[in-house]
Amino acid sequence: MGELSELFVPRRVAVVGATEREGSVGRAIMENLIDDFDGDVVPVNPKYDEVFGVPAVAGVGESDADLAIIVVPPHIAVDAVREAGEAGIRNVVVITAGFGETGSEGASREQELTEVAEAYDLNLVGPNSLGVMSTPTGMNATFGPENATPGEMSFMSQSGAFITAVLDWANDQGIGFKDVVSLGNKAVLDEADFIDAWGDDDDTSVIIGYLEGISEGREFIDTAREVTQDTPIVLVKSGRTDAGAQAASSHTGTIAGSDQAYEAGLEQAGVIRAESVQELFDAARVLENQPLPDSDDVAVITNAGGPGVMTTDAVGDSRLSMASFTDETLDEFSEKLPEEGNIYNPVDIVGDADNERFRNALDVALADENVGSAIVLSCPTAVLDYDELAADTVELQEKHDKPVAACFMGGERVKPAAEVLTEAGIPNYFDPARAVGGLDALSRFRDISGREYDEPTAFDVDEERAREILSAVKGRDDTRLGVEAMDLLDAYGIETPQGDIVDSPEEALEVAEDVDGDVVMKIVSPDILHKSDIGGVKVGIPHEEVFDAYEDLITRARNYQPDANIIGVQVQEMVDLDSGVETIVGMNRDPQFGPLLMFGLGGIFVEVLEDTTFRVAPVAESEAREMTEEIDSAPLLRGARGRDPVDVDGVTETVQRLSQLVTDFPAILELDINPLVATPDGVKAVDVRLTVDPDQL
Amino acid sequence: MGELSELFVPRRVAVVGATEREGSVGRAIMENLIDDFDGDVVPVNPKYDEVFGVPAVAGVGESDADLAIIVVPPHIAVDAVREAGEAGIRNVVVITAGFGETGSEGASREQELTEVAEAYDLNLVGPNSLGVMSTPTGMNATFGPENATPGEMSFMSQSGAFITAVLDWANDQGIGFKDVVSLGNKAVLDEADFIDAWGDDDDTSVIIGYLEGISEGREFIDTAREVTQDTPIVLVKSGRTDAGAQAASSHTGTIAGSDQAYEAGLEQAGVIRAESVQELFDAARVLENQPLPDSDDVAVITNAGGPGVMTTDAVGDSRLSMASFTDETLDEFSEKLPEEGNIYNPVDIVGDADNERFRNALDVALADENVGSAIVLSCPTAVLDYDELAADTVELQEKHDKPVAACFMGGERVKPAAEVLTEAGIPNYFDPARAVGGLDALSRFRDISGREYDEPTAFDVDEERAREILSAVKGRDDTRLGVEAMDLLDAYGIETPQGDIVDSPEEALEVAEDVDGDVVMKIVSPDILHKSDIGGVKVGIPHEEVFDAYEDLITRARNYQPDANIIGVQVQEMVDLDSGVETIVGMNRDPQFGPLLMFGLGGIFVEVLEDTTFRVAPVAESEAREMTEEIDSAPLLRGARGRDPVDVDGVTETVQRLSQLVTDFPAILELDINPLVATPDGVKAVDVRLTVDPDQL
The missing domain is CATH 3.40.50.261 (Succinyl-CoA synthetase domains)
Structure with missing residues (x-):
């Protein structure tokens, strides 16, 4: 175990706020520690000379401890932590509640706590934690009524009450633990930190947990991937359902990510997600032992x-x-x-x-x-x-x-x-x-x-050109882009139909003449969202009609909204939908996991059947391919009902290139390629919509 | 409780084959009965004067019992049952194994047993049963090691071993039972009989069971529907999965029905189907008490x-x-x-x-x-x-x-x-x-x-005409019918496209001229299954080309197979697929439940996405409508993505009319209407295939 692991093997534990007062947290922790802990316990309380016969010190600075448990009231808790830091104590557990979970005053107190912890490079658990346990040394630095039986599961929980319930039940079931930690508000240490520490711990053979949220999705994925090469992780992540997510958000006060992101992220992380407490322990018990x-x-x-x-x-x-x-x-x-x-x-x-x-x-x-x-x-x-x-x-x-x-x-x-x-x-x-x-x-x-995680492919792309295209939104109220941003896809090597945006009928004809066969023409204007409704899309226009069609489109746009910002007219090769399958490749940003890629078949498949799949970007080739395989309608890509299979390699590559684009540009908040038409001969992105945050460019 | 219920409240129980021999079934049952039964026990065994101090009689005829438990070896068990019947004993439990479960000799012995039971109108449980229990009288007429605790669940099981396991566990969990019956081979009494009896029993508040098969699907549905107006039924029906169905079939030696039929039949019966033992008891406990x-x-x-x-x-x-x-x-x-x-x-x-x-x-x-x-x-x-x-x-x-x-x-x-x-x-x-x-x-x-089960609608149909059309298969090797049987649908009021089967080009033209617009023409021959492959289907033929098209279709058919039986050419109105949704309405016969209706959307929805739903026929209007509602793709019928809703009433009525047809004619073994095209204006059955058993006409 690395440095964080010292938290679980202290030589000497200071209980800041230790007391003998009936029913108090300070008393409960003292009792739990005195009962079984192999090391020393130091009560810290200026009011007492001793607590339960153990000599007390007035301040944590005098405790000579290597772990401080903070149970003093919130208004003095941060000072106590600072004092611990100054005294060189690197491990701190803040039991005290009244921080981020209780409104704005608490939130700013938590901010201060985090800053102190960072200043002294503290391993800080909590605040609002039940405490920590570690059975090899008999350390029960919690105020719960039960101590854990020794075993090889290490257990973290975002609910302290759940820990007390589990321990009572587990002792009855013959289930034992190595370390137990109540994560509390996760102001400093979070689930990824403990996964990392327990991954290196020879005495932990399974990591289990109850989580209501994950603080840093990508860090979590990367850490868990490494750890699960050897050590299984089984988690209940609650808020799976809409009702549950709402309850979780009101319980922890954090913005919940979408469950689609959690589902994808946990799967990509190699975590086994249990849907119930029973599933959690049924899985963990065999993984511990068999x-x-x-x-x-x-x-x-x-x-x-x-x-x-x-x-x-x-x-x-x-x-x-x-x-x-x-x-x-x-x-x-x-x-x-x-x-x-x-x-x-x-x-x-x-x-x-x-x-x-x-x-x-x-x-x-x-x-x-x-x-x-x-x-x-x-x-x-x-x-x-x-x-x-x-x-x-x-x-x-x-x-x-x-x-x-x-x-x-x-x-x-x-x-x-x-x-x-x-x-x-x-x-x-x-x-x-x-x-x-x-x-x-x-x-x-x-x-x-046994998984081998490939690196995402780094395609040769034109990042500068992409940045230029995205910068179009700078200074604009409306930060959405449409077909005028097709070149963005081109800059990232995603195939688009032949064609261009033009601003004169002559140019329109020129572009059309480069294209084999009839063309599609569309008005391009950020002010006209529903082009079809105003007759702003013309399909199957032969070359000889292109000139007039241009004039007509502009007239219609002007009639619809005289002051519309008209960028021009898009003249595009007709893509043969009959020989192909319409797919959708999209991305939105999840508050926890960041860029979340979506893939599905177009039309009814996404809209009616909700037949979609998700991955957290960046994705490797194997992950992008899985996306094309795991939707229910996947057989349609592979030539169901006597049709030729479409270019699945092309679809897979498009997903990867989009992954690279949205990873390179956090400014892209949302993006949909709809449709990406896949035919036996290749793929073409026919339309795109995106929303850009200019401040991140 | 009705007459069958007397089985559970005997005055005097005869144990035919009673003995004190260690490890024997006859001893175990005697011990169980002597221990707790409120009534009299009579050992029947010519070899002994008494068994466990209870005076024995030589034959069951002398026992004056009202329930006989048969444990004698298989070769004399049938005689013992006959003797019981002759003596006026109406309730018999055959514990003895070595009947239908053991090959052809056993099967014919079981046949004989059934005949004896019918001759004497016996309530016969088994053979190959663990026995029966009823807690109000303390009767444990099983050879299991555990007696049940009194309670209000009545429990039947097709596995005797499962009963012993459940009783041991249930006693530990505080779960009690009213009656328990081990169904054995179900030669006479089956699950429906016990459901019926317990439905009338005021002391049974929940009926639970473990079944591997259901003997008579329709009788089961009708009985359970009535009972579940008051008394809940919760069942594990195993063989849900392909692997499980195979194991069940090898265990019981019976032909398993499809799980689709069980799923539909149990749902229509009002039975709550549990997927596991835990689910079974979790549900039953609250249903018993709350x-x-x-x-x-x-x-x-x-x-x-x-x-x-x-x-x-x-x-x-x-x-x-x-x-x-x-x-x-x-x-x-x-x-x-x-x-x-x-x-x-x-x-x-x-x-x-x-x-x-x-x-x-x-x-x-x-x-x-x-x-x-x-x-x-x-x-x-x-x-x-x-x-x-x-x-x-x-x-x-x-x-x-x-x-x-x-x-x-x-x-x-x-x-x-x-x-x-x-x-x-x-x-x-x-x-x-x-x-x-x-x-x-x-x-x-x-x-x-709270369900109200409607009667199936009785549509006014032309049964005689249908019988005539079906009779076409009489004397033929191939008992399949295709479009030549479209009139069958018409006889049952299912709309078909305008048109007819003709056997001359002149007639073809005549039919085409009655139709608005172009026509579809197809060769009709039982010998040519894949018409399209030989160019046997012509679409969009204008009237002036009908004559030549007829000649060409016949020529192609003759070239393909000179001796093919060519019925003629079908000339049919073009059905506009673009404005409609293709659906499939089908039926096949399940060995347990009989006619099983299927509904789904055509093409990929059934073939790739397996988005289908099933009901046992006959169905009432409400059941037919549910079928159109519960498939995933149902929104497409109701106007998803800005399209007009199709005529769902027409689809619902077609399902009901097909239900009536296949109920009227058990000779129809399989039937598919594919596609049934549903448009906003109505529905039309464009093609039909069926297989007929001429012996049932």
Whole structure:
């Protein structure tokens, strides 16, 4: 662990605001620390000589501590932090509330706190935090009622109350933790910092968390990508739904990013996103304890056919599949299993199976090279000893070093067996679907940890020309650009139809004559948004009509709005929509993740079916390609229904070039290429709209 | 309860095959019955004078019982059943295995068993059953190790092992049962029979089940519809996925229906389908105990913001929504809650909330007319007594008679409170998503129990003409029909384009002249499936070219296959696809549910996006309309993107008329109207294909 990790292994902890007053936070923290902490505790309080018999000091400067816990009231908390910084204490946890979460006075206090922390380069947790814990040293520097059991999960939460609830529950479930941190308002340290620290911590084997927001999306992605090469991260990010996002925003007071951005960002970061508390811990428990499977093929061994079918359904719902056994395995099963059983997967060893038959069947299945993992599924019978089955399951899991999930169905009679299994890191569930869920998480993490993240391609582009085009908005009220900015795409190597914007009928004809066949002509004016409505778009104009069409377009525009700013008329090659597929490539900026790319098929696919996909830019080639693959309507790009496939490479490259453009120019707030027409021969961006922030140019 | 219900309240139970032999089924059942049954038990076994001290008789005929449990070996089991029938015993449970589940000998034995049961009009459970239980009389006529705790759920299962597992678990969870039945092979009594019986049973408040198949789909739908007007039914029907369906079929040896049919049939039946064991019991527990909500608006009262957000997400995922409080409620909250809390939903009463604040807030929320149900969500704190909170929750739930779900988060410290809640029928969960799931089930059942099932409309149709057209396949090898059967649609009042099939160029011209505008001409031959490939379709033919086009089509057909059976040439009005939407209305027959109707939009929507919906025929008008509403692409029918809405009434009526056609003629095995073109002015069936079973005509 790096420097931040010192926060979790202090030699001496100062509690600034320590007291014995009943019901106070200062008392609760003192008690928690005195109870179990291996190091020293120093109460800091000018009012007392000692607290719980421990000699007190008047100020944190005299504490000689390497971690200060601040519980004094908000108006003196910042001073206490400054004093700690001056005294060379680098790690500070601000428990005190009354900062950013409470209106403008609190917000400016939080700003001051951040500045002090930066001045002294402090590792500062909070404010408005429940505190921190670390089980190796027994440090419980929180005011919660529960201490954590030692384990290998490290846990961060944006809700302190959730920590107290989880700890009470986890102690009951045999779930242990390495470090626990209540993030509070994240004035200084945020989720990415702890992910980074725990990624380097040999004693943390899984990172879990409850988050309501992510402070710096791109930093989060980059950090998590590195960490998840070895250490799984499972998070609940709440505010998934519209209602939830509204509740989250009113709870934390921060502007929530869109869930589309979170969904894309967490996926790109290699984070496993859990949708519920149950999913969070079901995944984390197996990731803490079990090896990763070599394949997604699961063997199900059961003494009951019905639950075997239910389990097969759950496998069918997951990313896993039912293993097909080798001939050797089938031969062994044929020999050893009763005729009324089933030697194919799910393997039904029948209700009269004793422990030996169960053990043999599991042993044979796990030895099969076609089997990546196994589920031991059993209903209580008179001939089966659950405790023995648990011991055998643990032994065979270790022998074959493949993940095993248990579904010993039952209540009272399962409990001792379930404890043996839990102890060995094999969680037992009554519901087969949850056992499958655990194996599914292992399979996902195997893929995540094996990812190779390519660098985004750096295309050779004309950045200067792009900047010039964007600068058109400078000094204007309306900062939107339309087709007059088509050259912007050209500057970034995105193909556009042949043509140009002209301001005389003669020029119009000149441009048209360079184009094969008829042309499309459009009035270009920032003041005329709905061109078609005023007859401002003419399609299929032969060369001989171009001159008159120009005059007509200008007349219509003038009639519509005499003082309109008319940039000219766009004369463009006709793009053959019949042989192609209309797609949309767009971008908007998310408050947390920055540039969010969108891809989908045009028309009804985006507007009615909402068949879209998102990625945080910049994207590498593989990510851009995934976008073209994962929409439901993707088969239409690849030649569904007897049509020729379109140039998917061209689409992929356009997404990447747009990614580069919006990364190079934070001034581009929104951009849509609609449509980007993809044909078998290539792609062409037919229309573009964007909004630019001139102040960022 | 009707006659079948006597099965569960026998006066005297005969155990045919009773014995004291260790490990035998006959012993297990005797022990279970002797232990708890209020009535008499009669061992039947010629080998013994008494079994466990109870005087035995040699044959079931001498038992004077009203329920016989058969455990003798398969080769004498049928005789024992016959003897019981002769002796006037009407209720028989065949535990014995070795029937339909074991190959052809067993199947014919099962056939014989069914015949005996029919001859004596027996209520016969099994064979291959674990047995039956009924808690009011303490009757446990199973060989399982557990007896059920009394309660109001009645439970049927196609897996006996699953019953043993559930009972062990349920006893631990405080879940009780009224009747339990292991359905076995369902030779006589099946799920519909028990649903019917329990629907009439005042002591059964919820029916739950695990099924791998449904014997008679239509009977099941009709029975369940009636029962679910009062009594909820929650089922796991396994074999949902392809893998699961395969496993189910190999487990039960029956031909599985398609899951599309089950999904549609269960929905039409008013059954709540659970996807997992957890969902099954989460739903059943609240349905057993809680009132139905008047509205779907949920109030969440919490002492912790974070979990409040998670709960809001779960509400967002469900069919429920977050309640908007009345002004009076908001005023009361403003007055009573601390400023740092949140008076809007989720109501955050803050971490320092004591029991009084919690109780007041819940009382106010439940009194609000905008609130249909509430969730009490709490994290452990020093100032909150969970036991008291549980008592208050129970009291307020009863006072307001609105459903309440509990999510007291924690482990050890929650247990006594959770017991109080469970006792009162308010299940407590650590995961808010599960608490929401329970309320969701209540809301669904409120809608189901309020359903009014319309009769299918009986349209005035020409059944005789339809029969004549279908009879064309008689004596033919190929029993498929194509456009030559367009008149079939016409006979059932489904609009088709103007036109006819002709067998001379003169006639072709005559037909064309009756049509406004150009025509479409197609070769009609059962031997030429892919007409377009051989140039057998001509589009946009003006009247003056009709004569030549006829000759050309015939020539092409002859060249392609000299001996083809050419029925003629179809001359048809051009249907303007540009102004309409292509839809598909189809039907195939499911082995369990019979005629299954399909609806979707044509082309990519069905073929690429698989955007389809299904119903078991016959359908009422409301069901046909739902089909046009619930596909993803439904907005395209209703005028998306500035187009005029098409004639949805016409589509709805076409679905109903097809429903009537396939219900009237079981001989129609498959039928597709593709496309049915829907325009703003009406609908027209442009093409049809069907397969007919001549033996059913």
